[in-house]
Amino acid sequence: MGKRFYExxxxxxxxxxxxxxxxxxxxxxxxxxxxxxxxLPAAALHCETIPLRSVVTxxxxxxxxxxxxTFAIHGFIEFRSLAAAFPYIRAQGERWKGKISKEEExxxxxxxxxxxxxxxxxSMVDERPLESLxxxxxxxxxxxxxxxxxxxxxxxxxxxxxxxxxxxxxINCWSASPVIAARALSNWYPIEEGIPLYGANYDSxxxxxxxxxxxxxxxxxxxxxxxxxxxxxxxxxxxxxxDDDPRIYLPNAYAVEFLRxxxxxxxWRWFEEELSGRGLKDGDLARQAQQRTGGAFRFSAYEExxxxxxxxxxxxxxxxxxxEDDPLRKLMTDHHFDGIYLGTRKMGFISEEFRSxxxxxxxxxxxxxxxxxxxxxxxxxxxxxxxxxxxGDSPDIPIAVYVGYLNRIRxxxxxxx
Numbered sequence: 548m549g550k551r552f553y554e555x556x557x558x559x560x561x562x563x564x565x566x567x568x569x570x571x572x573x574x575x576x577x578x579x580x581x582x583x584x585x586x587l588p589a590a591a592l593h594c595e596t597i598p599l600r601s602v603v604t605x606x607x608x609x610x611x612x613x614x615x616x617t618f619a620i621h622g623f624i625e626f627r628s629l630a631a632a633f634p635y636i637r638a639q640g641e642r643w644k645g646k647i648s649k650e651e652e653x654x655x656x657x658x659x660x661x662x663x664x665x666x667x668x669x670s671m672v673d674e675r676p677l678e679s680l681x682x683x684x685x686x687x688x689x690x691x692x693x694x695x696x697x698x699x700x701x702x703x704x705x706x707x708x709x710x711x712x713x714x715x716x717x718i719n720c721w722s723a724s725p726v727i728a729a730r731a732l733s734n735w736y737p738i739e740e741g742i743p744l745y746g747a748n749y750d751s752x753x754x755x756x757x758x759x760x761x762x763x764x765x766x767x768x769x770x771x772x773x774x775x776x777x778x779x780x781x782x783x784x785x786x787x788x789x790d791d792d793p794r795i796y797l798p799n800a801y802a803v804e805f806l807r808x809x810x811x812x813x814x815w816r817w818f819e820e821e822l823s824g825r826g827l828k829d830g831d832l833a834r835q836a837q838q839r840t841g842g843a844f845r846f847s848a849y850e851e852x853x854x855x856x857x858x859x860x861x862x863x864x865x866x867x868x869x870x871e872d873d874p875l876r877k878l879m880t881d882h883h884f885d886g887i888y889l890g891t892r893k894m895g896f897i898s899e900e901f902r903s904x905x906x907x908x909x910x911x912x913x914x915x916x917x918x919x920x921x922x923x924x925x926x927x928x929x930x931x932x933x934x935x936x937x938x939g940d941s942p943d944i945p946i947a948v949y950v951g952y953l954n955r956i957r958x959x960x961x962x963x964x
Contacts, residue, residue: 597675599683599691602668603707605630606697609673616673618666620659621804622939632663633700646793655797657702664706666937669714671723680707681715717933718926720953722848731922732932732953735848741839742916744908745889748839752908753848753856758837759904760859760896760943762883767836768829771822773862773882778815785875786810789868802864802942809861818858859884860942863896902944906952913956924960932957 601607608627609616617625626632636659640652647655668676680688688711692704718726722735730736734753741748742755749755761770789795789803796803808814825846827836837846837855846855866879879885887894887901894901913923926932932953940946 595675597679599679599687600694602676602679603688603692604695604697605633605699609670609676611673616670618663618670619938620662620666621800623804623808626663629663629667630697632667636660636663636700643793643797647797656700657706660700660702661706661709664703665710665713665935668707668710669719669935670937671721674725677714680711683711685711713931713933716929717931720932720934721936728922728926729932731919733934735852737844737848738912738916739843741843742908742912744911747835749837750839750844750846751848751851752912753851754837754839754846755908756905757851757856757859758834759887759889760856760863761833761837762888763832763834765833765883766829767822767827767831767833769882770833770858771819771829773878774815774819774822774858776878777810777865778812778819782810785869788870795868799868801940802868805939805942806861806864806868809857818854821854864942867896896943902948905944905949906956909952909956910959913960920960923957926957928957928961 597609606628615627617627619625620632620635624635626635636656639659640656643652643655668680670676683691685708688707689704692699692707718724718729720729720732722730722733724730724733734751734756736751738749738751741750742752743749744752744755745759747755749758786803786807789799789806833855837851839845862879862882862884865875866885869875869879876885887896887904889904892900894904912919914920932950934946934949934953936946941949
């Protein structure tokens with residue numbers, strides 16, 4: 548797949564239908580009319596676009612299938628329009644006044660505005676805003692914003708220009724991309740033949756990434772009992788400590804908001820209920836249950852993320868954000884959620900060593916498996932590989948790190964290493 552193929556991709560009208568990934572709501576990629584048109588241009592199918600002026604007008608609420616399309620800051624703070632996000636961004640600046648420098652305060656508001664714009668445009672639900680942005684010139688974008696009659700914050704034009712420049716030269720490598728090659732580069736991509744990693748076989752790299760977060764000796768029953776104990780706790784004071792400290796909250800905003808969403812009693816109950824079904828037994832080893840032993844695809848990549856992954860991330864983050872003298876640290880240590888255990892190694896959950904494990908497993912997928920090597924090596928280096936989900940980052944490996952590894956592994960595949 549050469550440069551001409553990708554130029555065709557960017558010129559084509561694309562349309563995908565997805566629900567939000569958050570919580571338990573998610574559906575498989577719908578192959579809508581424009582997705583078919585991408586590969587069957589003779590069908591002359593057409594998708595309704597969104598005018599650029601609507602994209603840049605702060606009060607615009609996009610609708611799809613009769614429902615408003617939301618976006619998020621820090622993954623879990625949702626909005627329907629950019630105008631609705633502006634007060635939140637201003638409030639965050641006010642929130643930390645006197646606790647951080649003026650330069651840090653301005654940098655925070657600039658970063659949050661950029662996150663809001665990019666999350667609004669690069670939607671997991673509706674690709675029309677991105678289509679509109681990348682099919683216009685930067686001059687046309689400036690003119691459209693200049694015509695906006697509504698109040699906008701400082702840096703609004705610059706945020707849109709930065710997002711436009713980024714995505715005119717990038718493809719989003721995630722599981723529902725309309726570009727087949729980009730889908731195959733997702734960790735969620737199912738590997739029919741399985742992938743051997745560290746002495747076991749897995750259905751996808753996502754299966755390994757989530758399974759390894761469980762100590763090899765931890766059973767399903769132990770994890771269920773742990774969820775019961777944590778469900779009964781009042782987490783308000785524990786979270787308040789994270790909220791009040793800029794040294795904790797600001798560098799870890801997504802992780803804190805992730806915890807706020809997952810420490811709720813109903814979420815603990817959901818985790819427990821899911822672990823009580825699917826043919827799991829209390830004596831089953833949690834890591835082994837996610838490996839390919841008998842049949843393939845016992846759990847989908849989505850289930851790996853929202854069940855095994857979100858649960859493990861919550862438990863590891865409880866350990867990391869608990870005070871040294873908090874009994875929770877001992878409780879997490881007793882169940883081996885104080886680090887990542889792989890062979891003789893123990894790695895910190897938020898550590899460069901653990902994050903670099905992603906590069907190691909990709910070397911197997913993209914350098915040792917010919918079919919995936921051909922896919923990633925065939926994408927011209929003029930096109931940057933990106934991985935952006937408009938509902939947040941990731942507590943274990945930041946998207947910036949993930950993207951850096953993805954582009955690095957392509958270089959290795961193209962240079963024959």
